[in-house]
Amino acid sequence: xxxxxxxxxxxxxxxxxxxxxxxxxxxxxxxxxxxxxxxxxxxxxxxxxxxxxxxxxxxxxxxxxxxxxxxxxxxxxxxxxxxxxxxxxxxxxxxxxxxxxxxxxxxxxxxxxxxxxxxxxxxxxxxxxxxxxxxxxxxxxxxxxxxxxxxxxxxxxxxxxxxxxxxxxxxxxxxxxxxxxxxxxxxxxxxxxxxxxxxxxxxxxxxxxxxxxxxxxxxxxxxxxxxxxxxxxxxxxxxxxxxxxxxxxxxxxxxxxxxxxxxxxxxxxxxxxxxxxxxxxxxxxxxxxxxxxxxxxxxxxxxxxxxxxxxxxxxxxxxxxxxxxxxxxxxxxxxxxxxxxxxxxxxxxxxxxxxxxxxxxxxxxxxxxxxxxxxxxxxxxxxxxxxxxxxxxxx
Numbered sequence: 001x002x003x004x005x006x007x008x009x010x011x012x013x014x015x016x017x018x019x020x021x022x023x024x025x026x027x028x029x030x031x032x033x034x035x036x037x038x039x040x041x042x043x044x045x046x047x048x049x050x051x052x053x054x055x056x057x058x059x060x061x062x063x064x065x066x067x068x069x070x071x072x073x074x075x076x077x078x079x080x081x082x083x084x085x086x087x088x089x090x091x092x093x094x095x096x097x098x099x100x101x102x103x104x105x106x107x108x109x110x111x112x113x114x115x116x117x118x119x120x121x122x123x124x125x126x127x128x129x130x131x132x133x134x135x136x137x138x139x140x141x142x143x144x145x146x147x148x149x150x151x152x153x154x155x156x157x158x159x160x161x162x163x164x165x166x167x168x169x170x171x172x173x174x175x176x177x178x179x180x181x182x183x184x185x186x187x188x189x190x191x192x193x194x195x196x197x198x199x200x201x202x203x204x205x206x207x208x209x210x211x212x213x214x215x216x217x218x219x220x221x222x223x224x225x226x227x228x229x230x231x232x233x234x235x236x237x238x239x240x241x242x243x244x245x246x247x248x249x250x251x252x253x254x255x256x257x258x259x260x261x262x263x264x265x266x267x268x269x270x271x272x273x274x275x276x277x278x279x280x281x282x283x284x285x286x287x288x289x290x291x292x293x294x295x296x297x298x299x300x301x302x303x304x305x306x307x308x309x310x311x312x313x314x315x316x317x318x319x320x321x322x323x324x325x326x327x328x329x330x331x332x333x334x335x336x337x338x339x340x341x342x343x344x345x346x347x348x349x350x351x352x353x354x355x356x357x358x359x360x361x362x363x364x365x366x367x368x369x370x371x372x373x374x375x376x377x378x379x380x381x382x383x384x385x386x387x388x389x390x391x392x393x394x395x
Contacts, residue, residue, distance in 0.1 A: 001359040002082075002109045002132070004186025004261055005211050005322065006061045007225070008052035009086060011093040012359035013101065016367045017042040043170065043364055047097035048356035051089045057081070064111045064131075066262040075111075075131070082109055083136030090141050105366025105390075106147040107358070108132035113150075115159030115259040128160045134393035146366035146390040153376040158383030161259040165191040165204040165380045166368070167361035171352060173197060178314035180305060180342065183357065184210040184323025187260050188297055191380070192305045195313040203308060204380035205256030208296035209265040209289075210323050216270040217289040221282040230290060230328025236283030238291035242276045252296055256304055257382035290329050298336030306340060320347035320354035365389055 001010045018040050053061065064070055064078060086106055094100055108130030117124035134147035150160035168181040168191040181191040188210035192203040211226065218227045227233055246252075251264055273292075277285045306314060317337055323329050324346055334344050347354050368375040374386035 001107050001362055002053075002086075003358065004065075004110060005215060006053065006058050006065070006109065006186070007322075008050060008058075009089045010048065010050050010355060010359040011089050012048045012356040012363055013046040013093060013097055013099050014360050014363045015044045015046055016040045016364060017044075018371075040170065040364065040367060043167075043360065045352060045356055045360060046099055047093065048353060048359065049089070049093045049096060050355060051085075051092070053085075057085070061109055061111070066112055066266050079131045079133050080136055082131055083133030084140070086132055087137045087140035090137065101141065102143055103363075103366055103370055104137055104141060104143055104145045105149075105362040105364075105369075106132060106134060106137055106145055107149060107362045108134075108147055110261060112263070113160065113259065113261040114263060115154070115161065126154050126159070128154060134391065138393040138395045142395045144370070144395070145393045146369045147393065148391045149362065149365055149369075149389040152387040152389045153381050153383050156376075156378075156383040156385050156387045158376060158378065158381030158387075159257055159259045160381065162189045162191070162204045162206065162380055163365060163376060163389070164189070164358060164361040165202055165377045166199075166375045167357070167364050168204075169193060169199050169202060169377070170364070172318055172347075172350065177316055180301060180314055180317045181347075182207075182297060182317050182319050182321075184293065184297075184319070184321040184326075184329070185358065186210055186212040186215075186262075187265070188293060188321075188323070190297070190300065190305070192308070192314065199377055200379055202377055202379050203256060203305060204377065205258050205300075205304070206260040207300040208252060208260060209269075209293055210321065211293070211326070212262070212265055213270055213273065213292060214286065214289045214326070214329070216267070217274065217286055220270070220274065221285060227286055227290070227326065227328075230326040230330075232283055233287040233290040233326075233328040236281060236285070236287030238287045239277065239280060239284060242273070242288055243291055243295055245276065246273065246292060247296060247299060252299065253303075257380060287328075290326070291332055293323065294329055294332035294336050297333060298340065301337070301342065302340055314342060316343045316345055318345050318347050318350065320352070320357045322355070324354045 138145040
């Protein structure tokens with residue numbers, strides 16, 4: 001997995017077990033009897049690793065994201081270069097844990113995502129682009145690779161996101177308590193799982209910016225790629241009038257399903273936010289950006305989740321993603337949830353380190369695709385039907 005923050009590559013090694021016993025095993029390690037059943041019953045994390053992008057590669061990725069113009073040659077080169085880097089990351093992780101993968105799921109690096117159809121050359125088109133050549137990974141690692149997961153959902157009328165709810169439901173559903181599974185990566189997204197629910201009862205959507213705006217403001221004002229531990233924000237004060245104004249924008253008030261990216265919260269958004277801050281202290285600007293993430297999550301929970309069917313049974317939020325490492329952001333979010341009567345917990349407490357979660361999710365989605373089973377959740381993405389996601393490259 002390499003996310004919207006474009007800070008690097010996360011690799012998770014997982015073992016997936018299906019229902020059923022006996023039968024011959026295929027290359028992905030699943031019995032023929034299991035393939036006849038309804039899907040996975042257990043996922044076990046065996047190891048995970050992180051590989052930061054080199055400075056010049058991160059700059060190239062960020063320059064390609066939502067760019068008004070770009071060199072076709074450079075985009076093609078970036079596609080193959082990322083394939084090489086993903087392969088290197090998988091091979092290094094295998095060596096570290098002395099485990100050889102039998103199947104790879106690669107999300108790729110999103111450089112453009114437009115979930116809502118817009119007019120283009122006479123037709124309304126929704127589109128997405130995750131780059132990173134799967135054929136390169138397959139050849140270097142020597143196993144099949146499933147990549148490019150989002151287009152199949154969009155072809156079925158969905159927004160192509162969020163896709164992680166398939167993992168959220170499998171790992172975090174509970175018979176007694178409703179849970180909101182919140183990831184804070186570059187973008188923040190949630191999966192609301194009512195107590196004792198079926199997958200069709202889920203609600204999932206992007207709540208707004210996660211780390212993306214905080215990182216950009218920190219880099220512009222302090223020359224640092226991110227606010228480590230939220231220390232800068234802790235020394236500042238969030239400016240309430242600015243928060244109130246920003247949260248009136250269309251995206252935050254729009255009901256789910258909805259998805260966001262740099263198209264909504266990239267450079268133009270950050271510049272408008274900084275303009276609103278005027279001559280305030282730099283620390284206050286970072287604190288305001290941090291509070292925006294926490295407040296937008298809190299308002300999304302209150303407006304769209306707690307007002308929904310079976311809302312009274314939501315008692316916990318399970319937090320994951322890089323934002324879980326930002327102590328100031330976590331404290332702000334805890335205050336938001338406190339007034340809503342929702343307890344904050346971390347995915348680490350339930351056996352899945354937050355840094356590994358999204359990579360593990362795409363390993364699971366790849367497993368489902370390998371067995372020709374759908375893994376989008378239409379109630380989350382808005383798709384008209386369940387779809388088998390991704391494309392397979394063979395070594």
